[in-house]
Amino acid sequence: MSEVEPFVAGLNDNTRHKVVDLLNDRLADTISLTLAVKQAHWNLKGPGFIGVHELLDDVADRLRESSDLIAERAAILGGFARGTTEVVAQKTTMAAYPVEEHDIQVHIEALRERFVDVGQKIRAAIEEAGEAGDDDTEDLFTEVSRQIDKDAWFIAANAPLKGNAQTA
Known part of the structure; x- marks a missing residue:
């Protein structure tokens, strides 16, 4: 990390460097998840289309x-935000999203899986930021975690209930 004047007091250089790296790791996953949501938004088809389509924009x-x-x-801490497509493609830990899929239920499940995965990594980042001594970044990740969990729930609520097979 190039030395840039940080805009926060009370964090040593080692903490700042560690937290900026952590922020950039989760930034790559969050951007990747955003692109997966848009991929589904553009391509899904099936029952409930318009509701899910509009939900995914939100x-x-x-x-x-x-993001x-x-x-x-990351910038406030004196680092650089690394959010270009090249960096995201290299650094994301999220599984690749299917690009040739139309079925709305396949998209819902694929998104649910990725929201759970990214949510777990964000929760791990909460702990890492806290252990590093950066309470503000810990709080930021907590806020992001809550929103990811809520959106995962919104998306998954569009899947058929298991055990409720309809009979003709």
């Missing part, structure tokens, strides 16, 4: 807000 907007919080925190 979810993508909230994910972009979360912005994460990226700005």
Whole structure:
């Protein structure tokens, strides 16, 4: 990390460097998740289309807000936000999203899996930021975690209930 004047007091250089790396790791996953949501939004078809289609636009907007919080925190700490497509493609830990899929239920399940995965990594980042001594970044990740969990729930609520087979 190039030395840039940090805009926060009370964090040593080692903590700042560690937290900026952590922020950038989760930034890559959050951007990747945003792109997966848009991929589903553009391509899904099936019962309940319009509701899910519109929901995914709102979810993508909230994910972009979360990405912005994460990226700005990295800059505030004197680092650089690394959110280009090249960096995201290299650093994301999220599983690749299917690009040739139409079935709405396949998209819902694929998104649910990725929201759970990214949510777990964000929760781990909460703990890592706390252990590093950066309470503000810990709080930021908590805020992002809550939104990811809520959006995962919104998306998954569109899946058929298991054990409720309909008979003709």
